[in-house]
Structure formats: structure tokens, C-alpha cells
Amino acid sequence: MKYTSFLVFVFFLFGCSQPQIPQTAAFDGKSLDYSLQRIKSGDPAFTEAYQRLILDADQCLSDGPYTVTSKPKTPPSGDKHDYMSMGPYWWPNPDTPDGLPYIRKDGYRNPERDQYEDRGNLGKLGSAVETLGLAYYFTKDEKYAQHAAKLLHVWFLDEETLMNPHLNYGQSIPGITDGRAAGLIETVAFIGLLDGVRLLDGSKSWTVQDNDALKLWFADFFEWLQTSKIGTDERKASNNHGTWYDAQSIAMALYIGKNDVAAKIASEQSTARARSQIMPDGSQPHELTRADAWGYSTMNLRGFFTLATLAGHVGVDLWNLTNDDGKPYFKTALEFLIPTFEDSAQWKYSQVSNRFDRGTMFNLLQRASVVYGEPSYAALAQKYPSAERPGSRNILLWSLMKNE
Secondary structure (H helix, E strand, O other): OHHHHHHHHHHHHHHOOOOOOOOOOOOOHHHHHHHHHHHHHOOHHHHHHHHHHHHHHHHHOOOOOOOHHHOOOOOOOOOOOOOEEEOOOEEOOOOOOOOOOOEEOOOOOOHHHHHOHHHHHHHHHHHHHHHHHHHHHHHOOHHHHHHHHHHHHHHHHOOOOOOOOOOOEEEEEOOOEOOOHHHHHHHHHHHHHHHHHHOOOOOOOOOHHHHHHHHHHHHHHHHHHHHOHHHHHHHOOOOHHHHHHHHHHHHHHHHOOOHHHHHHHHHHHHHHHHHHHOOOOOOOHHHHOOOEHHHHHHHHHHHHHHHHHHHHHHOOOOOOOEOOOOOEHHHHHHHHHHHHHHOHHHOOOOEOOOOOOOHHHHHHHHHHHHHOOOHHHHHHHHOOHHHOOOOOOHHHHOOOOOOO
């Protein structure tokens, strides 16, 4: 395996012409270009992460394809091309003979939801296309683009297996509803997937015609997202669901060429969300009421960081949006979480799992270090090597871009 990675590295060093900065949306294209140059120069910090990425991509080559039509359950529509899933925190009612209607136990995931395979398959699809796209960008090895194209065709484009462009049956609740707005949190996977698609640019396996067909699919989904009752209900959400709704909307709008719509969402909706969701002390009260308050606080802040990156493509600076104290909202929210990152005993809110995953914070600290010019954030993350496995791809995505 090391020999294979070495060969790819040599291919880089001697066989590649100078590439253009990739036109990614949620990833930082300049960071990717910087990482590429560091890999070429043999920087061990970058080559380790690169080798880990290639291992992941090679694993993806044997995974999938994924499709909504393979699920054993049939949606209420009778059409297996319709995506369906079940709400995670809903359980049979112990007070009724048939267990209906289900009741909510926040923070406790019902394993029954795993019987609805679309959610898991969509997550795998998004992760695979993102990983394969990155591997193709760094190596220009056509095998990665070829498999990514296969996955995309099966899920979105092939008549026999494609997903219909809506989410009417997401996060159903037995005995209550066949689908609801909260289901849209599951299509967050589309954000990384679309950057994976962008990174296939120039591949013979993913043609202009393929890309145009995928744009038509996302144009239909975007129209549904913006006009359906489920979509508009999710837009009204005042917590992480609203944050990630905006992030998805902007990512899709950028992909299908609706930059004016993306700018409007970023400047109006997303700005208002930051002001309503993040308090002057950096707390996120809507997330702190959850049973897994740490997990939801870090997840929502990751949504805001993603929003800020996306909004930058249409000239909206959310990174430096300041509160009444003159402090950037997102930086303040990050610093509210840092004490718990260093010592979980500092957390004064609910955490039913008693598990304080540092992985998301590792990502946030790396990104904030670049954006705010604060090397101390990256240094803090490095103090806790258990936060992510060695060779984390975060360094490839959000590298400190030095003037060299």
C-alpha cells in the first residue's frame, strides 16, 4: 500500500502540470491548492493526510452503488424511487396496544430507524463521492472519477434506480406523520457530494453532459426545497435545522447557477439566524436545550462555518458578522465551547450519552485558525491527538496558507 502511495506521489511530482485552483463551494479551494503544493514538496504533515485519503478512496472503490430502490420498505406513495426515513428519537408508545402514536425520547435513538435504508445509503453516497472527488483532484487517477460517476448515475440519473427529487417521506413518525420538515437534515450529505462533483472537473468519466443532467436533478430538488410545505417549514426552523437548510440551499443554488438566490439567502436568512441563535456569550440556547447539548452545539456551529464558506462565494461575509459587543458571532460561539473541548467536566448542560466527541471541534478549530488568523486554535487542536485519527484530511481541506 505504501508503494502504491509512493507511485502516486511520484506521478504528482513529475507528471502533473500546474492545476488551477478548484472551484469548490463548501471546501476552500485555495487550501486544496496549497495542500497539493505541499504534497508535491514532500511535506510529511501533508503526505500523511494524503496517504490516509487515498486509503479511504481505495476503500470506496469497492463500495456501492447505492440506490433508494433497493430498500425493503415501500414509501406511502407506493414508489420506491421516493426517499423515506424515520425520525431517530421516536419510540413505540407503551400505553397503547399497537404502540401508536410513537412518543419522543430526545437523545435516545431508536434502532428501528435503521430498517429505513435510504438515510444510511445517502450518507455513504455523500461521503464516497466527496472522498473520491478529493482523491481524483490530488492524483488525477481516472479510477476515482470513474467510480464516483457510477455512484452518481445510479442514485440520481439512471431511470431504474434514481431518487425522485423531493423528500416528502423523510423522518416519518409512526402513527403521526408520513414525513416532515426535520427529514431535510439528512440531505446535508448533498453539500460535500456537490464539492466532490466539482472536483471531477476534467475527468473523461464525468462528462459535461453528465454534469448538466445532474444540475437538472438538483434544479428540481431546489425548486421543491424552496416551495413545498416541508421545505418552507424547515426554512422557519430556529435551530440547527434552519442553519443546515440555508447551507444546503446555498450549496445547491451555487451549483445550478442561481448565485443571486444564494446571495439573498446568505445576506437575509443566514445573517438573521446567526443573530437569533448565538448569544453574546457565544452560547446557542436552542441547542443547549437538547439532551445531547454538546453534540448539537458543535454540529450547529459546523453548519454556520459551512454557511460562511458558501456565502463568501457571493460576497457575503458571515465570518466577520459581529454582535452588539463587536465580536464575530462564530468566533464567540467557538470560544464558548473551547473549555469543554479541553475538559469535558466544564460542560454544565445535558449530555445523555456522556460522550464528548472532539472530532467536530478539531475541524472547527482548524478552520477558525485559518479564517481568523489565530494559530493558537490549530495549536489547541494539536494538543489533543485523540480528537481525530492520525492523517486527518482536515489539514488538506483547511490548511494554514503561509506566504511561502
